Amino acid sequence: MRILGRSWVFGRNVNTDLIFPKTWFRAAYEPGEMASHLMSGIDEGFAARVRPGDIIVADANFGCGSSREEAAAAMREAGIGAVVAPSFGRLFTRNCINMGVPVVTCPDIHLRVSEGDTLEIDLEAGTLRNRDSSFAATIPQIAAEALALIRDGGLRPYTRRLLEERRRQRDGTGDVA
Amino acid sequence: MPAIDKDTEQVRKLKIYEIWVHTAERHSGPATENEPDMHAITKILARHAGRKSADIGELLNVVPDYVMLTDRGAARAAAILAEMGGDRVHDPDRVVVVFDHHFPAIRVRDAESQRATRAWIEEQGITRFHPGEGIGHVIFPEKGYAFPGALIFGTDSHTVTNGALGCFSTGLGHTDVGSFLAIGYNWLRVPEAIRFDLHGRLRPGVTAKDIVLHILQQHGEDGANYCTVEFAGPAIAGLCMDERLVLCNMVVDFGAKAGYIQPDEVTARYLEGRVDRALWQVETTDSDADYTGIIDIDLSRIEPLVAVPHNLSVVRPAADLGAVRINEAVLGTCTGGRIEDFRIAGSILKGRSLAPGVRMMVNPGSRAVMHQAIAEGWIDILMAAGASIGVTGCGPCSGCHQGMLGSGEAAITTSSRNFQGRMGSPEAGIYIASPATVAASAVAGRIVSPI
Incomplete structure (x- = not known):
């Protein structure tokens, strides 16, 4: 899975309250609604400027704090190509995988990228390159299963498939439990 | 407390769905005849995956004892369950719904959402429902949902609080929980462990909260990223359950996946009358189990702190x-x-x-x-x-x-x-x-x- 995108650079400990402020929580979301609030706790105009395929770069511990899935879901909806940081909040990492958003760990990345630089990431090869500088890095290989999940769009298609399989099995055996 | 044997058997047969990005330490060594030295948390996770043992870094499909849904968590997870094509909750006996964030409603949209959730709870046959009885993380230990050896998930990051009872407890996203509602299990990576050994006496006026703030000061908001944080050492015995719950509550705020305190007499006294003794399963950490870090904290040196x-x-x-x-x-x-x-x-x-x-x-x-x-x-x-x-x-x-x-x-x-x-x-x-x-x-x- 190759990702090529323009980068946006954020700081350290950017928590999920900032990525998706609680003000915008809803029980149900209209298409595009979550994306329209992406990063609004830290940069009001970001959602209007970001384009599908763009890459978010940050300092350590990006996405720490609250479990709110909207932080990852809004990225998916905005078409964020990848999120790259030296480390991430655990729940945000998990939510990104479940949403099909590539999370890439790369030490010092925030020092090696200026806003607007074009990054090239190859998840299978485990490489990252800044096209606007000489910076290139090896990134931790993502487990094949994780890549498959990300490529397939996350946990929802997986669950949907499993439910269908179970239904077929149940119908096949006539077991209605 | 529902029996889990049938379901863990079912999960064991499913292909383990391994997903993890940070795989540097992922176990790839040959299988040994002896069981590995495991942390108590690893044993809890293995048991809930229907296994005898597990390795750090391994991914398991686990069946939790309870999953806590907050008001908003329930509304979102129910909607996601429906979006994924699920019409029934796989195991309603494992679901606990609390209304704590927006209850009583101060906005019409929260009232509408809670009305819909009440109907959904009824329709799904969920009986463990606590509207307005308190914060999920406070009532879980109080009502006996958290006990030694249990595995608990919740739609809130502070679900880690329950670890003070000697269980594994952590937060999940809404899609994760929606998926659990549909299929009855979740993937989980077996975490590394960090131990804080507490010794010395807190000065009067200094509390467990100051211990946590001290850790944040020394180790930062990502001090324990992805790890289990265990609080141990001689000073633990002197901390009452409420203070222990404060310690575990905030492990997520320095990045941890779960908190853990080995059950002892304080735990046993707290649980008396709350949980049937037959349900506990106290796990102990093997003497050769690896810790990513062991950090000493002298409580007598901590002063009142503020973030x-x-x-x-x-x-x-x-x-x-x-x-x-x-x-x-x-x-x-x-x-x-x-x-x-x-x-x-x-x-x-x-x-x-x-x-x-x-x-x-x-x-x-x-x-x-x-x-x-x-x-x-x-x-x-x-x-x-x-x-x-x-x-x-x-x-x-x-x-x-x-x-x-x-x-x-x-x-x-x-x-x-x-x-x-x-x-x-x-x-x-x-x-x-x-x-x-x-x-x-x-x-x-x-x-x-x-x-």
Whole structure:
């Protein structure tokens, strides 16, 4: 899975309250609604400027704090190509995988990228390159299963498939439990 | 408590769905005849995956004992379940729904959402439902949902609180929980463990909250990323369950996946009358189990501390912050709303008044805490001091209940997060401290040390 995108650079400990402020929580979301609030706790105009395929770069511990899935879901909806940081909040990492958003760990990345630089990431090869500088890095290989999940769009298609399989099995055996 | 044998058997047959990005330490060695040396948490996870053992870094499909859904979590997870084509909750007996964040509703949309969730709970046959009885993380131990050896998930990051009872407990996203509702299990990576060995005695006026703030100060907001944090050492025996719950509650705020305290006599006494003894399964860590780090903390050297806006790792001695005037003091939340917190804050506020211009919001963590705080006289004392007593629930911590901050205002609070805008205006400042520091500061009108 190759990702090529323009980068946006954020700081350290950017928590999920900032990525998706609680003000915008809803029980149900209209298409595009979550994306329209992406990063609004830290940069009001970001959602209007970001384009599908763009890459978010940050300092350590990006996405720490609250479990709110909207932080990852809004990225998916905005078409964020990848999120790259030296480390991430655990729940945000998990939510990104479940949403099909590539999370890439790369030490010092925030020092090696200026806003607007074009990054090239190859998840299978485990490489990252800044096209606007000489910076290139090896990134931790993502487990094949994780890549498959990300490529397939996350946990929802997986669950949907499993439910269908179970239904077929149940119908096949006539077991209605 | 539902039996899990049938389901774990089912899960064992499923292909383990391995997903993890940070795989550097992932176990790839040959299988050995001997079982590996395991942390108690690893044993809990293995058992809930229908396995005898597991390795750090391995991914398991686990069947939790209970999954806690908050009001918003329930609404979102139910919607996601439907979007994924699921019409029935796989195992309603494992689902516990609490209304704590937005209950009672102050906005029509929350009222509508809760109305829909009540109908969904009824339709799905979910019987463990606690609207308005308190914060999920406070009532889980109280009502016996958390016990040694249990595996608990919840739609909230502070679900880690339950680890104080010797179980594995962590937060999940709504899609994760929606997927659990549909298929009955979740993937989980077996985490590394970090241990904090506590020794020495806390000085009077210094509390478990100050221990956590000390850890944040020393190790930062990502000090324990992806790891289990175990609190051990000789000083643990001297901490009551409410104080232990504070320690585990905030492990997520320095990045941990779960907190853990080995069950002992304090645990046993707490659980008496709450959980059937036959349900516990106390796991112990093998003597050769690996820890990523073992860190000593001398409690006698810790002073009252405060995390200052807008970052939890910027922690300073309360005594150095005398220039900070406060507008609001908050006693409550899943971090600081238990009876011990009322005793600590109440004994400081007894016979005294809030400083002019200071308001104080009090939200008991649960109905049981409220009853006990009334019985012990703390509610009278707090009211006499000028505090406003609110509903049992999350309170102003994430701006859900009354007590929002205006621009330029400052609050000192027993809650856990000082993120910008969390309690109202982004131009307000949130100072995180112990119940003792909060109470002393409410009287002084500025931040002061309680000792």
